[in-house]
Amino acid sequence: MKKSIKAKMLMIFILIFTILATNSIWAIINFNRLNNSIDNIMESNYRTIVAAQNMIVALERQDSAELTQMFTVDGSAEKIFLENEKEFIKWLARAEDNITEIGEADILIIINEMYTQYIKQFNELIRIQTNDGPGAARDYYYNEILPVFESTKEECRNLLNLNQNAMLDRRDRAKAIGKNASYSTILLSIITILIGLILAIYISNKMIKPIYNLIEKIKGITEGDYSQQLDIDSSDEIGELAREFNTMTRKLESYEVLNIKKLMKEKQKAEAIVESISDGIIVTDENNKILLVNRAAEKGLGIREKEVLNRHFLETIKREEIFQMIDEVKNSEDIKSYKKYINITVTTDEKTRHYRINVRPIMDKDGDNVGVVTLMQDITKLKEIDDMKSDFVSTVSHEFRTPLTSISMAAGLLLDKTSGEINENQAELLEAIIEDNERLKNLVSDLLDLSKFESGKVTMDIELQDINEMIEYAVKQFRQRAKDRNISLEIDVKENMPKVNADFNKISWVLTNLVGNALRYTPRDGSGKIVIKAKETANKILVSVADNGKGIAEEYQERIFSKFIQVKDDNGDEKGGTGLGLAISKEIINAHGGEIWVDSKLGDGSIFYFSLYVGT
Template sequence: MQIKTLKGKMLLGFAVMIIIIAGVTGWSIYNFKILSNAINDIMVENYRSIKASESMVESIERQDSALLLMLRSPEEKGQEIFRKNEKEFYTWLARAEDNITINGEGEILNKISDNYYKFISNFDRFYNAEEDERWNVYNQKLLPIFTQIKDDIRGLRELNRQAMLDAQQEANSRANQAIIYTLILALSVIIFSLIFALYLTKQILRPIKELEKGIKKVADRNFQQKVQVASENEIGVLADEFNEMISKLQEYEKINIKKLLIEKEKSEAVVNNLSGPLIVTDKDSKIVLINQAAKDLFSIEKDVIDEHFLEAIQSEKLFEYIKEPGEKEENTILVKKDGQEKHYKVSTNQVIDEEEGYQFTVTLLEDITRLKEIDNMKSEFVSTVSHEFRTPLTSMNMGLSMVINGDTGELNEEQQELLEAAYEDVERLTELVNDLLDLSKIESGRIEMEFDKTDINNLIEKTLEPFYRQAEEKDIELIFNKDEENIFAWADPGKISWVISNLVGNALRYADEGTIQIDTEVKGRRVLISVEDNGPGIPAEYQKKIFDKFVRAGNDKDEKSGTGLGLAIAKEIITAHNGRIWVESEEGEGSKFYFYIPRFGYQEEEK
């Protein structure tokens, strides 16, 4: 009967191979069984006797040592050791007698048993003899018997060892015989399998090769070539389906080429008409797309597609933003063009493919020069107004203070209350003006930072001293944990102390009980400092905005919450240190503020 289907031919091949493998497996199991019995003869039957022999030698040697101990000392320790090992000797002797498997083994064991009985009998004579006579009994009676017993045990062990060698030789002979038979059978099976496999492969591959030739022509975009396979099995069916697919591809190709050209033209038109510069780079930082606005901004006149970013655009800062998107809170760059300075906000987006991973990065630059100018004008206005407010506020503060203190005459109770309320408002307004002036100086770069090698642990301890009393009054435990004894940072001690004071002061202001914990930790080239409390916490929607000017979290609108500038000033100070500040918080479970600054010795690397 002729087998036409590919499935039938493969099943026939598998069936033949299974039968062959089953035969080889049965033959191997038979040989392994024989070898296993031979090895069992070697290991099991004689091992027990050898083990018993070694244990008897060990026991009688310990008894001999006990005799020598008794010769030197009249203590009962020697007798105890002797009797203990007597039991051990009889135990192993009994095991040896139960495992007699070799001719002559029984006679040796009987001889050992008789001599050991004499040895024990003479021990009683030795034990009851006077101290001076013990040496005679030991040398004339016990020692010769001891030596004879050891020789007999060695003979027993040699007899079993020789039996093991004989059994091993027999096992080796059987193993060699099994190897020869197995090799002959395996060679026969391999030769037969190769012949059968070649025949079966030829029958299967003939139509496949014909199909392969047709597929290669189609791969070269020759959709006019049909595949001709003279076969009635699955390969023939596949060839018919493939020919049908080619017919459909001819139709799809005509439609898709036109659509692709239209979409490509649309994409290029959209990119080139974007008002902002756009750059697309691949995972090797090579430019794959750039619009005309980006070329104009960076004065690019040649074709830079497939060039490395830094070869085409000399901006390392922009390259850092592209390589590490999202690492910094504010991605902005300054570009000088035609004698003018322009500020751009950098937005980067990595395109990720679910199967192949990272593909490319799209970078869009937004011109924020006008916003920067407006922000600078606002800062200058605030600075000017705050400066103008300072003088009259100082006069008001001094005047109200004199009146309240009674320097201008005695006040009644109602007048005292009104003036004290006015004095508190002037104090609050003065604090706001001072914060605005400090923030304006930091933002404009007019405030000078006095960087120096700073002992962070010492700085924090001094900063916390005035807060311990406030914490004690509110039943709050103020804890400072040091990661190391000496942690040095490159910082302005006064400014960092101000930041820590602000964070601890805020924690004391909002926490009513519990603990406030300050931690320091070395993180590579940075020093990480954190302030944690168990206060009311900060809502999630405010955790990023809380460092902006005049922002207060949630219901934090009462008078005790300060000016709303403290965290904004802290952020500017930390940014001036080339550091970063952030908060982690959950409502009802407290807040934890973090900031890091460069370690001493790493400040240049941080820059």
């Protein structure tokens, strides 16, 4: 008959439970016997012992009262004698109600008789003292009363000793019961342990050993040896498992060659795709060791893949800014808390190239970060074109300042009627000229400021600054405007934030620009909300300006920090401004050694971030 593992285990457990139950019942019986013996000791003799002790105490107090009576006549000694007489009789009655030992009743009869005589003698003592004087009373006490007192006291001691000896006998019997119970329980426990060991060895040989054998075979498979076979001949589940395992290994062995070919083909295909990408690619693991480098990255950084593989990033690539970005991405739980790209300049073989570094985490199916992919986009041509454009704009801006000033002055003189009277239409045209001229002058001023930042000609007055003060300074000019537009403007910054290294006016200008942009794109129906926050992260302060406006499309999120880029509204129109504010803000933050970026989603608003170093 085929027996399953379940049936075998059930039979073994039933046997073990039966033995344990027998052991437990035997222990309970012995403990009950021991408990009953202890109860007998405590209940049967303890009351009589207490009664005997209290009778002795009462008797001794009465004797003291008699001695006092012979030397005083105030009646206090007689009162004490009578009080202790009541006490003696009370405890004598309790002893008579608790007779448990042989001979105890006879002792109590003697005590009762002698005590009755003792009471009578006390009364006689009082009479003699009254009639014959203290001398006769003392003679009567020592000759008649004292022997009766000693005899009565001795009988009380006999009662006490009788019950104490009985308690000692019962204690010895309880010890014997406990000793026998211990020996019998130990014997049963040893038998139980031996049976358990025998069953454990049986289970190990019959069930566990084949499982260990299976584990060893599986380890061989994980090492690539698919020829593993189990030699188990049984009809239970273990045997069924062994047969299925052997079938699986035979199939795995037949698929091995085919799978290796497919994997090699896929690997070669993936490597070919990576190598064909014109942008540089570096893949690092969770320990920042390099796993892959394509040709473009080799060329851009002047390295060789075989020399850097499985080595720490900074050990072979001396680019702290790239590693810092990789480390932030790897250790950050929130992708919004780090910048999505940086621009770097690399000089190799006397050639200078410009790259935009994008870093993205590699997540497994459980959402755990297992590595980082770093993409190096070559933006050298774009940088050169941008520099040319910046030079051109700077030159043109300088050339525009003088004629714009002249136009402004001339239009102002004409409008003031300095050169003669003008009609209403002419005045409107002159006002339009002055307004457009002012806009152009602001544009030229912004362009010149931007040109100075890009060329590094702007001097920064960097000192230790309070981030709370800069935020308050920048926000206060917008409070009335926000109130007029029915927009909530909040500051959420903790007190006693660390101070930062910053130019107060420049950072205030950045905050003013970000808050002004938020006001421009936030709804005015009462639901609009702008929140400025600051928090400490590592050795930096991260400042954010969040709104619940329409948001920024993804294709604009990197471009808006370039010159003349503005996000259009729902009608396709640009909401004022010169398109230079964010470009200037970027240059200011970069000049402070920080970073600025945006996180936004259409319909969910936008959050602009920038970072500043904590002051030292």
